Amino acid sequence: MLTREGSIELSDITDLNQLKSELNHLPAVDVGDYISELPGERRAIAFRLLSKGCAIAVFEYLPTEIQEELIEALHDTQVCQIIEAMRPDDRVALFDELPAGVVKRLLPQLSPEERAATAIIIGYPEGTAGRVMTTEYxxxxxxxxxxxxxxxxxxxxxxxxxxxxxxxxxxxxxxxxxxxxxxxxxxxxxxxxxxxxxxxxxxxxxxxxxxxxxxxxxxxxxxxxxxxxxxxxxxxxxxxxxVVDILQEEATEDIQKLAGVASGEDSSLSSPWSKLQNRLPWLLGIMALYIGASSSIAPFQDTIAKIPVLAVIMPLFSNTGGAVGTQALTVTIRSLGVGEVTAADTLKILGKELLAGLGTALGLGLTMILLALIWTPPAERWVALVAGSVMAANSIVAVTLGTLLPIAFKQVNVDPALISGPLVTTLLDTIGFILFLSLITLSVNVWHL
Amino acid sequence: MLTREGSIELSDITDLNQLKSELNHLPAVDVGDYISELPGERRAIAFRLLSKGCAIAVFEYLPTEIQEELIEALHDTQVCQIIEAMRPDDRVALFDELPAGVVKRLLPQLSPEERAATAIIIGYPEGTAGRVMTTEYxxxxxxxxxxxxxxxxxxxxxxxxxxxxxxxxxxxxxxxxxxxxxxxxxxxxxxxxxxxxxxxxxxxxxxxxxxxxxxxxxxxxxxxxxxxxxxxxxxxxxxxxxVVDILQEEATEDIQKLAGVASGEDSSLSSPWSKLQNRLPWLLGIMALYIGASSSIAPFQDTIAKIPVLAVIMPLFSNTGGAVGTQALTVTIRSLGVGEVTAADTLKILGKELLAGLGTALGLGLTMILLALIWTPPAERWVALVAGSVMAANSIVAVTLGTLLPIAFKQVNVDPALISGPLVTTLLDTIGFILFLSLITLSVNVWHL
CATH class of the missing domain: 3.10.580.10 (CBS-domain)
Structure with a gap:
């Protein structure tokens, strides 16, 4: 029976008669889950227990890998009955995943009507209305x-x-x-x-x-x-x-792209290999970009050798600046994503973000000064002032970039969710490091602080 | 008329008869948008042009601030008609936002039936089925x-x-x-x-x-x-x-919390003050936490003064380690969020993430060695090796934390989306800095490299 939490408690698969009657009385999606979780060799056994109508309904809820597996395990007549009865849009989604050979074998066995419906849908590009529509209306x-x-x-x-x-x-x-x-x-x-x-x-x-x-x-x-x-x-x-499924997929994509997961289609249960393919290239890209940020520090090694407390302070404003940028970026991307704002609202959005950014800059700048005083020896107290000013300036830049970059991307029709948080962080770090170290070096060399 | 893109082109508000006929023939949601975008003093004028049935439908699509404004601007009889005709769940949502005095004035004017329906719904806690249901079935x-x-x-x-x-x-x-x-x-x-x-x-x-x-x-x-x-x-x-709206809100919350926007209810058009309230406390929290990471560098200032190239390399692995952690974190949180996995799958998930993490560690470790060689002078080439090893170790820690933290939070019923990316980054930085600087100091002091 279906329990209150939606999980299923079924008789053991050894009592086939009992199981058959239970399976045929459950909602198709629950039977689908039950079959998906069975060990491979038992799936076809359980599936054969289903009545014809039930089998057809359950089949549409199975993941594609298991659909493929069953297509190989079942008799061609049963497979044809199922494929014939599927909704045309679901059938096309299955055909997209099946090996071309299997599709070639199945397609001619469909009725002329269903074959035509399939051909219509398969002719539209993925991700368009034509591809997700059903012709059963x-x-x-x-x-x-x-x-x-x-x-x-x-x-x-x-x-x-x-x-x-x-x-x-x-x-x-x-x-x-x-x-x-x-x-x-x-x-x-x-x-x-x-x-x-x-x-x-x-x-x-x-x-x-x-x-x-x-x-x-x-x-x-x-x-x-x-x-x-x-x-x-x-x-x-x-x-x-x-539509509910489309909105869900889209939100997942937005979330994952922001975190730099390339395809936006990763899940906790994806294979390690696909995870690696989705993530490593992007991480390497971030490292390559970061050569710029690190190179901006390299010319200042003398200054750092003289005032090593700089190495204690720098990660603090880099980390915080990145966080400020990521906040603005995320709010802007999501508002664009759900269609709440468009590029026409740019000035209005930027105005609000900058006003909030001024408050942020003030709050973080002052905090930075206080924190920097923890580590700076008395002779270098002035470093705390510079750090606070750079933190404030960096916050303003962060808010501006986080707001404008996604709008600009959207304007030239590039998915704004591609500008992930770490990308903005890398940019901000480069700007922040150069500003901070230049000011410090200037202070040391020109004003002899 | 409604254009193909869904935006509206209407006659100027000066030609009231023409506008009236146009407004009463548009879908209510479009009229709602049109009225929302009018300057404040014109909203009530436009709203009065609507027929009774149309006014009721449009009212439900207006943002709460504008509903409030109209309630003040319209005659009490008209307000009562509208409130009476609203769906009980929408009415409760409006009452939640209105000043208590206004609710007290409106409530007694409802019919006994509608008052009862309102009372039932208002009795359930926010965010539960009882609160979002309608009693019109x-x-x-x-x-x-x-x-x-x-x-x-x-x-x-x-x-x-x-x-x-x-x-x-x-x-x-x-x-x-x-x-x-x-x-x-x-x-x-x-x-x-x-x-x-x-x-x-x-x-x-x-x-x-x-x-x-x-x-x-x-x-x-x-x-x-x-x-x-x-x-x-x-x-x-x-x-x-x-339900479509609930799923959407929930996705927005997940996305924003990951980026450290506290309430998860920020939008590009929120007021600067509410943006600041949503974001600054969290940024200050991150800075406070980061005192740990920065303090972990402080004792090693002598080492940095001796080998200033360390300050060039450290931000690179801190930035990349954070990115690795954020990827794993985001994928895990989203998979938990859409109900694809539960805590019972922990070992399976961790296994897959760690396998992918090994590949990531290898790729990033080797890249780190190559990059570090750019900046290290010949006598300090060994630093690149240490940096590569720490990068690899940090990647494994990042994947483990990013995977286990959200599952652990979920287990103790804390929203996993509260563990935002920058929080994980801060933790990773502390671990990475201590590991890196200890190894380097050890190498210098013990093996006299």
């Missing part, structure tokens, strides 16, 4: 009555999510109106549908990015949105369950 | 027929989102079954509803956290979920549009 011709429309919907009732809205098109499939099941149910059967349909259809285009689709649906609280081609002809719909 | 008594059920639904049809499922309860409101509008529509009217309803109702409890509700709905692809109390009595439902 209810389309009504203009001129039907409410009664005829309901009969049509009843007959085409294939999928629970795609039935709450029906789309009205003209003879060339051009999208004209949207009508909800609710409206149809509570209107007299001989009313023409155009009398109750809404002309103000919110729609997306096949080439719209999946993120934009998700934002639109979130904005207008839609549970499905129609997808049209450039001629405004209806080609599919996107449902809210896909 | 369709409840059917056991024993009705499909025809009677449809008549009941038609009569109680208040809100577009809450009608696609109806919930069947016994006389004590105990939740028994769920039935979809689709099932009702396509079943003969005299069928008893218990014959078509599903007993396998996925439900949440009033005290379930809003994040858990969101995960459950995402997992089971639901567009609404019933909320029950401890006695399994139906008290409300939560709809998918709220």
């Amino acid at each position: 209810v389309r009504l011709r203009q001129g039907l009555t409410v009664g005829e429309a309901l009969a049509k919907i009843k007959q085409s009732d294939r999928d629970k999510e795609t039935i709450y809205y029906a789309y009205v098109t003209d003879d060339s499939r051009k999208l004209m109106q949207v009508v909800s099941l609710r409206q149809l149910v509570f209107t007299l059967p001989d009313t023409p549908i155009q009398d109750i349909g809404s002309d103000r259809v919110i729609k997306v285009y096949t080439e719209t990015s999946q993120e934009d689709v998700a934002r639109q649906m979130q904005r207008y609280d839609l549970i499905a949105v129609p997808v049209v081609d450039r001629e405004d002809r209806l080609v599919g719909i996107i449902t809210i369950d896909d | 369709v409840r059917l008594r056991q024993g009705l027929t499909v025809g009677e059920a449809l008549a009941k639904i038609k009569q109680s049809d208040r809100d577009k989102e809450t009608i696609y499922y109806a919930y069947v309860t016994d006389d004590s409101r105990k939740l028994m079954q769920v039935v979809s509008l689709r099932q009702l529509v396509f079943t003969l009217p005299d069928t008893p509803i218990q014959d078509i309803g599903s007993d396998r109702v996925i439900k949440v409890y009033t005290e379930t956290s809003q994040e858990d509700v969101a995960r459950q709905m995402q997992r089971y692809d639901l567009i609404a979920v019933p909320v029950v109390d401890r006695e399994d009595r139906l008290v409300g439902i939560i709809t998918i549009d709220d």
Whole structure:
């Protein structure tokens, strides 16, 4: 049974009859999880216990590796039944991952209809509305009555999510109106549908990015949105369950890119090799960039040899400056990401960030002076003053870079989340080190402090 | 009209008749945006142009500050109409923000029904299912027929989102079954509803956290979920549009906390003062913590004075070590956050991270040696070897801390996202500096290198 926390307690796999009855009464996603966690050789056994309808539903919830494994383990007839019954968008996602040979074997065994639906979706680039849409929607011709429309919907009732809205098109499939099941149910059967349909259809285009689709649906609280081609002809719909997943993936990507995980697709359970590929190149890039920051210190080695307390203070303002920059950067990237602000708001955003930055600069500058006094010997107390001023200046630069860089990237259509925290930190360190060490050297050499 | 990109082009506010007709034909969310962006004194003018139904819909999309402003600017009768018509969960969210005096004035003017609905929701703690649910749902008594059920639904049809499922309860409101509008529509009217309803109702409890509700709905692809109390009595439902917003807020919080923005509620457009409050205390905390890292350098000032190239190399491995730790930390926090892994997977996760970490340590250690050779004079080439080894060791420590800290925090029920990147960096720096400078000092003093 499904426990309150959502985990499953099932009979041991040795009692197959008992297990069969339990599995066929659980939600498909839970059965999917159960099968995924079984040892490899038992997965096909458990899967064969499922009734046909149940098997089809469960299959869509399995991770691609396990789908592949089952496709090899099951009879071709069973595989074909499952593939035929999948939603076209899920089928395309599976085909993307399967070896080309397997796809070639499976594709001709699909019905002509399903093959056509697959071909349509597979023709759109990844990450666009065309690729994530499903072609299973209810389309009504203009001129039907409410009664005829309901009969049509009843007959085409294939999928629970795609039935709450029906789309009205003209003879060339051009999208004209949207009508909800609710409206149809509570209107007299001989009313023409155009009398109750809404002309103000919110729609997306096949080439719209999946993120934009998700934002639109979130904005207008839609549970499905129609997808049209450039001629405004209806080609599919996107449902809210896909949008929830898209928003989640996108947030994960933003978070990971900020931390310098290249693909934004790492997870705790990814293979060590893919983790390494996602992270090492970027770390090496950061080290290469940091040659600049370190090289900016090198010419000042004499100064450091004379006043070694500098080496105690420098990491402190480098670490704090990086933190200031990362805060501004993160808030800006997220606000751009969720569509709360655009480049047009640059001055407004920068104004607010700089005002807050002034407060930050004051607070951190004063703290820096106090802290530096801990380590500076009496003759070098003036170093604390310089450190405080540089900390304050560095905070202002940090806020400015953290705010403007992502907006600039967005303007030239580069993903702002690529400017990760450590990248900004590296830039800030270079500026801070040069400023600090120059001022100190100047003080020593010119004013003989 | 609504342009393809979703922005609005409206007539100038001086042509009020034209504007009125345009506003009343736009989606409520777009009108809300338009009004929000008007200068303060014009907002009430534009709002008064809206028809009653439109005004109610638009009001729910306005930010709380502007809702407050309009409540002051409009006639009490109009305010009461709007407040009365709001969904109870939105009304509670507004009351949370309004001055207590205004709430006291408005509450008695609500109808007894709506006042009761408000009181129920306001009684649950923020962030729980009870607080975000709506009490506007369709409840059917056991024993009705499909025809009677449809008549009941038609009569109680208040809100577009809450009608696609109806919930069947016994006389004590105990939740028994769920039935979809689709099932009702396509079943003969005299069928008893218990014959078509599903007993396998996925439900949440009033005290379930809003994040858990969101995960459950995402997992089971639901567009609404019933909320029950401890006695399994139906008290409300939560709809998918709220869940999309909850998931989004939660992702923003995770992202911002990682960057050390305290409340996780900062946005580019927050006031400078709230930005400062959200960020400065945390920066000061980081500086205070960093006293440890800097203090760990202080005793080695003699060594640095002798070998000033150390000050060139130290920031390089500190910066890179921090980046390694932040990567592991971010991936772990996000995987925990989306519920992909739990503490039970600790060993599996750590194994994978450490394997990847070994590769990282090797790559970064070797690179560190090469880079350090740029700056070290011939007599001090051995420093590069020590730097490389410490870089490698620091990478392993970074991966271990980045992986284990969030899991440990989660285990003791502290939000793992509180361990921000810079916090881990500070810890790593302290360890790295002590290790590096001790090894160097040892080499100088004991082996006289």
